[in-house]
Amino acid sequence: MMSLETILGLAAMLFVIGIFGVLTKKNIIAVFMSLELMFNSVNLTFVGLSYFVMPVNLVTDLSTAMTGHVFAIFVIAVAAAEVAVGLGIVFALYRVNGSIELSSDIGRAT
Amino acid sequence: MIEDLIFGIFAVAALASAIGMIALKDLFRSALCLVAVFISIAGIYVMLNAEFLAVVQILVYVGAISILIIFAVMLSDDVKSANLSNKLQIPAMLLCGLILAILLVAVVSTQWNTISDVNRSLVDTVQIYSVDPEISESTEDFSLASLLLTDYVLAFELVSVLLLAALVGALSLMRGADER
Numbered sequence: 442m443m444s445l446e447t448i449l450g451l452a453a454m455l456f457v458i459g460i461f462g463v464l465t466k467k468n469i470i471a472v473f474m475s476l477e478l479m480f481n482s483v484n485l486t487f488v489g490l491s492y493f494v495m496p497v498n499l500v501t502d503l504s505t506a507m508t509g510h511v512f513a514i515f516v517i518a519v520a521a522a523e524v525a526v527g528l529g530i531v532f533a534l535y536r537v538n539g540s541i542e543l544s545s546d547i548g549r550a551t
Numbered sequence: 552m553i554e555d556l557i558f559g560i561f562a563v564a565a566l567a568s569a570i571g572m573i574a575l576k577d578l579f580r581s582a583l584c585l586v587a588v589f590i591s592i593a594g595i596y597v598m599l600n601a602e603f604l605a606v607v608q609i610l611v612y613v614g615a616i617s618i619l620i621i622f623a624v625m626l627s628d629d630v631k632s633a634n635l636s637n638k639l640q641i642p643a644m645l646l647c648g649l650i651l652a653i654l655l656v657a658v659v660s661t662q663w664n665t666i667s668d669v670n671r672s673l674v675d676t677v678q679i680y681s682v683d684p685e686i687s688e689s690t691e692d693f694s695l696a697s698l699l700l701t702d703y704v705l706a707f708e709l710v711s712v713l714l715l716a717a718l719v720g721a722l723s724l725m726r727g728a729d730e731r
Contacts, residue, residue, distance in 0.1 A: 442555035442558060442559060443554060443555055443558040443598065445663055445665060446659060447558075447562070448595075448599070449654075449658040450655060450658060451562050451565065451595075453651060453654040453658065454651065455565065455566070455569050455588070457647045457648075457650055457651040457654070458570065458572075458573055459569075460643075460646075460647055460650060461573060461643055461644065462572070462573050464639055464643040464646070465636040465637055465639055465643045466634065466635075466636060466637070467635045467637050468578060468633050468634060468635065470578060470620060470623050470626070470627065471578065471581065473620060473623075474572060474581065474582060474585045474620060475572075475573075477612070478569060478585065478588060481589065481592050481612070484592070484604075484608075485592055485595065485596075488595075488596055488599050488601045488604060489599060491599075491601075492599040492601075492674075492678070493663070493665050494663055494664060494665060494666065495664045495665065495666045495667070495670065496674075499670060499673070499674070503673075503677050503691055503693040504677075504693040504698050504702070506673075506674045506677040506678055506693070507677065507678065507681050507693060507695055510601055510603070510678070510695060511695070511699065511703050513601070513604050514604070514607065514695075514699070515703075515706055515710055517604075517607055517608070517611055517612075518710045518713070518714065519710070519713065520616070521611055521615065521616065521714070522713050522714050522716075522717035523717075524616050524620075525619075525717045525718065525720075525721040526717050526720050526724070528619050528620075528622075528623050528721070529720065529721035529722075529724035530724060531623055531626070532623070532626070532725060533724045535626050540628065541623075541626050541627065543637075
């Protein structure tokens with residue numbers, strides 16, 4: 442049951458749920474949470490491919506088996522930076538606007 | 552057999568928590584569902600030979616990012632019914648179904664060059680021992696740490712600059728326009 446197809450299918454479903462949340466949520470925090478879910482599903486794809494798919498030069502260079510893990514580490518670092526700046530923007534928006542709702546009447550409170 | 556069972560539990564938990572995150576109206580519960588997704592994915596990482604990534608996942612996502620998100624959740628006026636959806640739900644659902652179908656067709660129809668049984672134990676050894684400190688002293692160095700500082704050193708340095716820039720950017724955003 443734990444095969445490449447199930448891992449990639451699980452990651453695809455999590456990614457699509459994330460897209461749905463980004464498109465439909467009214468609250469900017471919920472949009473952020475959906476973004477984090479999408480980052481995680483991409484990481485799951487990297488690690489699953491690294492576990493199941495044969496690296497091209499494995500015999501000459503053993504470290505090619507670690508490529509997926511390295512990519513996942515960089516994705517996690519970029520996600521951390523994104524959350525720091527994004528939540529900074531949320532706090533700035535809250536201070537200017539008094540609300541963090543994403544709707545057409547944004548800015549009415551000022 | 553037992554591996555399949557544990558993987559199934561983690562996969563179902565991840566999917567159910569993700570759906571709960573989207574569906575629940577209480578934004579705080581939705582954030583807790585997100586934490587459950589993170590923990591389930593960390594469990595799947597352990598089963599995929601990525602113990603180091605599982606620990607990083609717990610530390611960074613469950614430890615830091617979820618705390619930040621829950622802190623920001625408190626900004627909502629009415630947390631109990633803050634997680635509302637806009638009017639685009641049905642078009643978004645159609646679009647998401649289309650994307651999911653494309654992804655699944657791509658996954659199923661691709662001829663994956665999976666690892667043969669001959670190389671399975673070799674790849675397992677490399678991935679499990681990549682965080683062993685004694686590996687970096689052997690002749691065949693495939694440890695994650697030296698890989699980050701040799702082959703991927705440019706990306707590594709760029710990520711450190713990015714983190715510094717994000718830190719400064721977040722601080723200057725928090726200071727506000729009136730104090731500048």
